[in-house]
Amino acid sequence: MHSAAAALAMSLLLSLLLLLQLPAVASAVPVSRCPTRCGDVEIPYPFGIGANCSIGGGFNLTCNTMESGLKKPFYGHLEVLRISLTMGYVRMLNRIISQCNEPLQRAPKMGRGALNVGRDDGPYRFSDLRNKFTVIGCDTLAYIQDNHGNNSYASGCAAICRDEWSIGADGSCSGLGCCQTSIPKNLTQYTVKFESRSDNSDTWRFSNCSYAVLLEAEWFRFQTSYITTNQFMQINDGWVPVVMDWAIGSETCEVAKRNLTSSYVCVSAHSDCVDSSNGPGYLCNCSEGYQGNPYVSDGCQVCALEYILDVDECNLQPNPCPNGICHNLPGNYSCDCPEGKHGDAYNGTCTPNQKLSLAVKAAIGTSISLTFLLVFGMCICMIYQRRKLVQSRKRYFSEHGGMQLLEEMRKLSLAFRIFSKEELEKAINRVDKNNRILGQGRYGIVYKGDIGDNQFVAIKQPKVINERQKKEFGKEMLILSQVNHKNIVKLLGCCLEVEVPMLVYEFVPNGNLFELIHSRNIDNLPLAVRLNIARDSADALAYLHYSASPPIIHGDVKSANILLHENFTAKVSDFGASRLNPKDEDQFATLVQGTCGYLDPEYLQTCKLTEKSDVYSFGVVLLEILTRKKAIFFEENGEETSLASSFISARKEDRLEELLDNQVTSEGDAELIERIGELAVQCLSVRGEERPTMRDVADQLNNMRKFHPVPWTPPNAEDIESFFPVPSDTQTSTGNTSHIQEVALLIECAR
Template identity: 45%
Template sequence: MTKFEYDHRLVLLPCHLLLCLSVICSCSAEAPAAAGHRPGCPAKCGDVDIPFPFGIGEQCALDGFQLGCNRSIGSRGTGSTSSKPFWGDFEVMSISVPDGKVRVKTLISSLCYDPATNLTTPFEASSDFTNSGFWISDADNKIVVIGCYTLAYMMSSSYVIGCLSRCDDALPLQNGSCSGNGCCQADVPKDITYYESYFNERYNGSVTWRQQDRRCGYMAVMEKAALDFRPSFVTSTVFNDTNNGKVPVILNWLIAQVSCRVARQNMSTYACVSSNSQCLDSTGKQPGYRCRCRNGYEGNPYITGGCQDIDDCLGNSNLCPFGVCVNTPGGYNCPCHPGNSTINGVCVPIQKPSRFPALPVVGASVGLVIIVIAIACACLIRERKKSQKMKENYFRQHGGLLLFEEMKSKQANSFKIFTKEELQKATDMFSAQRIVGRGGNGTVYRGLLEGNDLEVAVKRCMTIDEKQKAEFGKEMLILSQINHRNIVKLLGCCLEVEVPMLVYEFIPNGTLFQLIHGSHGQRLSLAARLEIAHESADALAYLHSCASPPILHGDVKSSNILIDADRKAKVSDFGTSILGATDESQFATFMQGTCGYLDPEYVQTCRMTYKSDVYSFGVVLLELLTRKKPVNLFAAEHEKSLSVVFLSAMKENKVAEILDEHIKDEEDNARFIQEIAELAKQCLEMYGENRPSMREVAEKLGGLRKGMHHHPWGKEAQEDTESLLGEPSSMASSTVSTEKIGITGLQSGR
């Protein structure tokens, strides 16, 4: 797939409107280029408008926005021709300059059964917009899977998200319904520039296809407004045949990979050249900026004279009910009709002189002010009552009354139900400067509770389903009872908002992921690594065996293991945990997780068990031993997965070749490394029943820890770790990506 890089070459023409004459001059000077494209350049390709910065030809577009206009023959027998614009390999359907969006066509992925060969053949499409300034809009698109018993998912550098489309004979397929029966959909993560499509070919769907003549399953990342599901999509190839196997997808775009402040420093390349245009910085991970016309203007801000004044008065007779509407640059005025004057912004008839000429005017003004104040007070009281009622409804909806009563009866003084106002004060109204982590499931803010100066991490979740709402209060009470030295403490929650907020203790020294992969090759002793592994395993064993009811974590990874001020490991983030799990498997039709840590048995069956946590912990052990990341998408096909590389090395007795050089250089480590590697191998068994329990893993690591020649986190280990972490509070104020640091309760990669 071709990748695009770009810059720009434009000149800013300032224009200041002072007098009517200057308005006429400036507008006439800019008018010739107001059509939306550069003079002499094609304005259309077929039926598609081509506004600048897009263009057909190098002189008609900014670098990276060049389009081709391909001519194609029409339907058979008509002899007609039509033209279509293309951006690289993608057909362009429409372009929106004000919204910074472009609509293109992408390929549909398919998994089809051929009765002649009795085989299923996958076609797994991918799209790559890396380094092009374009990315997939999470607000406008969905991940869609169509078919009978079709399990498919989208994989990017940080996410694996998909769903299972089933066929239930008791529930007939319905037009327009994509909720799991014949069609399912999942949200697209933010800031995705690259993805690959995958099908789970081992999922037993081919039998169903043969019996019911439902031979194909489909997966696509597509515009959600364009999805109009029909039962015929399952029983025929209509969905794939639409537009020759392609569907529309909405892409966001930016002009350059610099901020507005940096871009203005070079006016020869600054793109917002029209008068009355403004520059907007990117609000996501993608760096860059785009331009738009100021309020009261419309048009194309990327060309000279592109932003033209909107005549607000034209066709809008309700703007000035008490006066005459007069359009002004960027707005309008409402002078009174002749014979009227303005009093407090309202046109009133001019009164004839009287004995007391000022009294009527003063009386009218005072009366009007009183009326306005009374109306404002009434509206304010009404809004406050409405807000209070909404808070009470949310509180009851999330099980607040149950939680409050059970806390009272159990005297759970360490767990608190916070008000929205308390958390707003603690986080400076959820200021962007307080953000310490982001993820697909929510945003985490660093806060300081008023009164006791306690630092906390406040997690604002993005969504919660109806089942979670009904069980939220009960689950919070269970999680609040967890008391383990190596598990992040849940201090409380806020229930008077639409989606509850969680309050955790604040952990200042970041995550194990950063300690392993962000230390720039500095030394970390085997003793220190073994202590972290043992403490983490002990915490997970507590969740599985000692918590009441037992808790399945569901997202064990190095970025969910935090390092506290005393350099102890603490397991965090229970966003995907299952409470009250039994020995029976947990089934989920919606699959999500983090690349490299997913239990292969879970991927194949959608059934999560306690042994799924064991597998994920085995990958964490590999990170500690090798200092390599779980997934390397840029490596060769057989070397992308760290677990695959490790198991192959174990089989060939070549583990030493992939170990971290620092621990290989330490004396008397060979026996301990070999035993840790054997333990990791057991955790990574393909079938869950062959893996040890977390209690067995913790006991094994505890025994190895006691057998080390020097005390773990002793002087040597502590000095090594302090050189990596610095002072305990040195990272407390840094804002980090969730791919590197998952601060207290935030799950990266969802």
């Protein structure tokens, strides 16, 4: 008997020590007199109502009788809606904070200022998973803050709507009249503040109040009427559900189990300790296979017994699911809203779903059908257009001799490349748009392109092509692709799947002869440089006439088509006007081609394009080099005249020095100048048979170098760059092709 008394005394002493150590979580077993419900809400231990009915602290609730006679549980001033032991949360009602303005008022007339909820030392934390900070209004900015403890927190949410028509739709809270934001873990209290509006003139007619509250996200559904009326504040007189996570004490399970002085409350024989997922502390759960109240001795029972001893809560009075449908579960129950309603069935807040009228349903169905038909029609149209485009590309490729060209390229193993339209578009787009156009005129445009690895090319896009050219195009490309001479611009490839084929040439960066000799920015142009360019050009034309197979007539020889590479190396360009040497009269050109001032007069009479036509045009280029005058220029009396006729007349009348460039007369000896002039006059003979061949012209220019030695190259690279208005590696486009420092392949007579 003494032993039993001693054991009882020791037990009471330990209980007293535990109560003194942690009074906030003092373990007490509820007595039979403690109420287990308050109104419709079940109050399970460790929560309780009355002395010694809870473990103390924030778990002690009050049961208040309302004016209507109903009883409701409260934690402080917050009404408790439901307590969950297994999930570790309590649903409470939280007060809405509002701010209202008068029209055109600078500061809010009414604002309840700030609201503080919770305590740092209490068991409750606002659930970061189930709650959202919600702001409703127009031009409204509200802040949620927690400046307590070591970690301060602040966030905000802005709801915007400029007029009644810009308010978001029902059920949508994405910033238009309604805004929501998440909260962090371990938030025990918060303060709400509004940013004062300086001017509400745009919205006061339909919305002069703003609202902010932390509420249960799953419960809330935005209504546009919350903006234009005070309906939101009428919900439970301005109180809405919020979910509070709760936990026991401030220790982890491991520490609580190890510390004998702590009030470890998982006292059931079949209970497990679980650390809180939101802040410090722990919860108790029944072990697997058991269910019940783990905070009470023998509270966790075998699940099988629960089925045998199950009480049908749905038959209890009052009904646990007011205005809802109750479903009995083993050891529990669930509440659902009736069909056609939604909301919180546990609290009887089920509201009818908005029903659409037959007309609205018909309109929606018609709109969906029309949208489907429109999208379907667009898809069919896109597929048709794509097929049409593919077919047209195949047709163009065939018309331009693409298949024959591919076959010959395979046989000869040529490096010539056939580009797709997309490849050339990408190449052009890789170049800065201010520098893309190298030249343009009546017959087409020349673009600068980058085909990869900074390999620049000149892409010529003609505007028109006749039927004869279509049929012969592939054959001509095959021949022109085999032209390989250091003084001829290399034709790298073409694009045949477009209506007018595009040509791809190597890119020559240092401009052309026309720019060099006619630029006002270049005063110093040595005779050696001029003659070197003339010799290179003559060699290139001689190659076309006698070494190409079959021979090729350029057809548009002029200073603008002589490009300049490094060290003033000349490269003859623009085979857009070139034609294969005709073998019979049916192949003679029927349209005038070439450029005014350079045209062979015999070609104008007979329409027969021959090698001697290129010789005549080259003679005009020689005169440009000697005189620095254009092929068609204005004399001092203002009359327009031909350089060729003026030079011939001046030579006959022994007044040649009037036309020659001053630097030429000062640098070159009279004999050399005379020989160059004589060569030019021979090239300009009216009768083609009296003109020398391009091979003869090239030989004479080479002989002049042997018998009249002059420094034919500038002394260094700096001198080369000094001849250009801008550095040679700068690619610019001023909009005037006579100042472009790149390839200029098209300069027409009209200019």
